Amino acid sequence: AQRVTQPEKLLSVFKGAPVELKCNYSYSGSPELFWYVQYSRQRLQLLLRHISRESIKGFTADLNKGETSFHLKKPFAQEEDSAMYYCALKNNAGNMLTFGGGTRLMVKP
């Protein structure tokens, strides 16, 4: 069975500080990992996925198969980064996504 764990429900940092949102997964095959973000009063939207190996809004995430992790990082947090962040896994048997419980990021001025 596949599982995604986001150990922190809430992460609070000051503007300009580095931020790391943790995500661990369990899946026996080769997963595809995503980060979705939901800003206040907006819909869930794709932030980035590991196969793209891109940086979006200054965020990056590296898939570490040894540690089964896909942590989301940004070196300098901005107030507009405050949102709910969800890590998700798609297996290679189908298209369904398995989501973590989400982490609320609060960036204080």
Place this chain on the structure above:
Amino acid sequence: NAGVMQNPRHLVRRRGQEARLRCSPMKGHSHVYWYRQLPEEGLKFMVYLQKENIIDESGMPKERFSAEFPKEGPSILRIQQVVRGDSAAYFCASSAGQGLSNQPQHFGDGTRLSIL
């Protein structure tokens, strides 16, 4: 492109009534997914449909819940004889055909179902 459209945004039902949630996928998308989010939890997969076919319903409760995606019109998630525990946010997502690999899912705003 208006994106994935869900309606209604909020739905209130009394116990025992039926709830119908609608989802129109993004233009050009033929795959639809329904997820449920209970308070303080992440989204949980319910069902995956293509036009006129249910592909994976492993996340659907065995009773009272059904889903369809007809040839014409939106996808419908139907909950019969609702109970208080059905109160949740229900999200729909869509993606392009599987012929294109690794197509991401795009989400709607969700329908917040409240059971009195």
